[in-house]
Amino acid sequence: MKKSIYSILFTFVAIACTTGFANAQAAKGDPGNISLNAYVPEQIENFPPIAATMLSNKLNQLISANGVSSGYNDRFIITANLAVLTKDLLATAPPMTALTVNVTLYIGDGIDGKKFSSHSLTVKGVGTNETKAYMEAIKLINPNDPGIKSFVADGKSKIIDYYNSRCPIILKEANALAAQNKFEEAISMLAGVPDASTECYNKAMAAAAPLYQKAIDRACKTKLAEATNLWNANQNLDTANAVGEILTSIDPQSSCYGEVKALSNKVAKKVQEVDKREWNYKFESEIGLKKDLIKAYRDVGVAYGKGQPKSVTYNVRGWW
Numbered sequence: 338m339k340k341s342i343y344s345i346l347f348t349f350v351a352i353a354c355t356t357g358f359a360n361a362q363a364a365k366g367d368p369g370n371i372s373l374n375a376y377v378p379e380q381i382e383n384f385p386p387i388a389a390t391m392l393s394n395k396l397n398q399l400i401s402a403n404g405v406s407s408g409y410n411d412r413f414i415i416t417a418n419l420a421v422l423t424k425d426l427l428a429t430a431p432p433m434t435a436l437t438v439n440v441t442l443y444i445g446d447g448i449d450g451k452k453f454s455s456h457s458l459t460v461k462g463v464g465t466n467e468t469k470a471y472m473e474a475i476k477l478i479n480p481n482d483p484g485i486k487s488f489v490a491d492g493k494s495k496i497i498d499y500y501n502s503r504c505p506i507i508l509k510e511a512n513a514l515a516a517q518n519k520f521e522e523a524i525s526m527l528a529g530v531p532d533a534s535t536e537c538y539n540k541a542m543a544a545a546a547p548l549y550q551k552a553i554d555r556a557c558k559t560k561l562a563e564a565t566n567l568w569n570a571n572q573n574l575d576t577a578n579a580v581g582e583i584l585t586s587i588d589p590q591s592s593c594y595g596e597v598k599a600l601s602n603k604v605a606k607k608v609q610e611v612d613k614r615e616w617n618y619k620f621e622s623e624i625g626l627k628k629d630l631i632k633a634y635r636d637v638g639v640a641y642g643k644g645q646p647k648s649v650t651y652n653v654r655g656w657w
Contacts, residue, residue: 350596369533371496372410373400375449376651381419388471392417395478399442402480403489410442410529411642411649415489421461424467436464440478442485443656444492446499451650453495455469456488470607497533503536504530508544510520519553525638545634550590552637557591560584561600568604574612577604581616 375396377389384392396415400406423437438460445452461472479485500507507526514523527541529546564583567576581604585595608616 356420367641370527371413371533372406373415373444374411374412374447375400376414376416376653378416378653380653382419384419385468386470388468388475389435390470390474393417394478395475399478399480399485399489403486405489405493412446412448413444413492414651414652414653415442415492416447416653416656417442420492420531423468423584427463431465433463433465434467434470435461436467436474437461438471438472438474441657442488443653444489444495445534445653445656446523447451447649447651447653450654452656454491455656456484456489458482458484458597470495497531500530500534500537504540507537508540511541511544511548515548515551518547518555520555521637521641524548524552524634525641528634528638542634549630549637550592554593557587557593557597559594560587561596565600568600569628572607572611574614574616577608577616580604588608 348382377393377395377396381389387413389444390574396417401528406626418441420439421436422439423435425435427433439457440460441455441457443452444454458478460474460477462470462472462477464470466474492599507530511523511526514520523553524545527545529540559600560583564580570576580600587594591597605616608614624654
């Protein structure tokens with residue numbers, strides 16, 4: 338057989354998820370997909386913009402160092418308030434500014450404005466100006482400090498409590514979105530339920546299954562139509578390759594996948610007739626490229642979240 342000039346690799350998705358798997362994950366107490374967003378409010382008085390960026394980076398370090406994901410769900414935030422306790426001008430060469438800063442960290446529901454946990458610490462920084470002194474102080478916030486770890490753990494626990502208590506509302510809202518054909522948004526909501534909220538998590542995964550099927554079926558029809566129109570307009574090797582790029586993004590579990598394979602065979606036959614070259618799909622299920630259903634849900638949720646405009650307004654009134 339001739340070596341293929343352009344062989345498109347397609348992962349054959351193997352659905353390998355059961356309720357037992359979900360229960361096993363939850364039994365471990367793994368917070369799974371608990372997500373926090375780093376948020377630096379404008380209310381911090383006289384806080385230099387460069388230092389604000391550095392503080393945001395530090396908050397993201399706290400997130401990653403304490404077993405939490407970042408940016409999946411816009412609702413829950415980790416934020417901070419900084420207050421200067423002392424400010425001294427040091428008679429050195431060059432003159433230096435020394436700051437003693439009280440930092441209070443908060444985790445909470447930024448949408449409803451409910452604070453879940455807080456932790457205060459004091460740090461000091463010295464620099465050639467106030468901005469640099471702030472930055473040196475922020476550097477001393479240690480993500481692995483036992484007090485910070487306890488603070489984050491408390492915040493995680495409260496987030497799990499949120500899902501446990503609001504599960505019926507979450508399921509109802511997801512169903513309402515699905516009724517409007519907003520399948521990806523509904524899946525994103527359901528996939529955001531953390532593993533450790535065992536009962537709600539299992540209900541959410543069960544509710545997500547038919548919505549996921551509807552989402553991939555709709556995507557299949559849309560992409561298949563796009564690929565078909567492209568091929569009908571211009572049947573050459575370059576177009577065949579462009580068609581292949583579209584077809585490789587279609588989930589094999591979708592209802593119109595038989596038509597996808599039919600178009601693939603049609604394109605391959607034409608390329609062989611005109612260019613005397615092979616053009617084919619290579620299904621790789623035999624080498625174990627598998628994608629479990631829960632990960633598929635979360636991938637949909639992440640993709641949906643990334644596609645939304647970042648215009649969330651957080652409510653932290655009364656947190657400090």
